[in-house]
Amino acid sequence: MTEAIKLLDIAEELVPDNAEIYYKKGNKYLLIGLYSDDKETNFLKAISLYEKAISLNGSHEKTLNNLGWSLVKLGQLYNNDKSIDLYTKAIAELDKALVLYPNKAESYLNEGEAYLELYRLLNTPKFKNLSTECFIRANDLQPGLANDLLGQLKSLPSS
Secondary structure, three states: OOOHHHHHHHHHHHHOHHHHHHHHHHHHHHHHHHHOOOHHHHHHHHHHHHHHHHHOOOOOOOHHHHHHHHHHHHHHHHHHHHHHHHHHHHHHHHHHHHHHOOHHHHHHHHHHHHHHHHHHHHHOOOOOOOHHHHHHHHHHHOOOHHHHHHHHHHOOOOO
């Protein structure tokens, strides 16, 4: 993984205005974050790289989607008021992705996860309903994609 990052660093030096390079580097740090002990540092690095990619190309759906998901994963580490801000920002980024690409199941899935986390923190039925809607839409577009998360929602106590 670090070899790939080194190669992307070289590419960035050669072509510093290429959004795809920042997107791919962000993906590497996101993956490292998912499987390392230092999740926070790697998620923050991925978020920074995705934001740079978006500043160069604001209509790159995968970057918007991965930025949203990275924000959700970072929020899950904190599980406090800071998380609320991260989930809210994730939803805003995922909304942008869905405006540009309304048939992307992964964006609905990730937005649903952000709403689910808001529901867990705030116990506000509106967020549970929004999460359910997102997961159902994700399943409509890609059958079975959100089944596990829908199951989690159903197992949560009603407010």
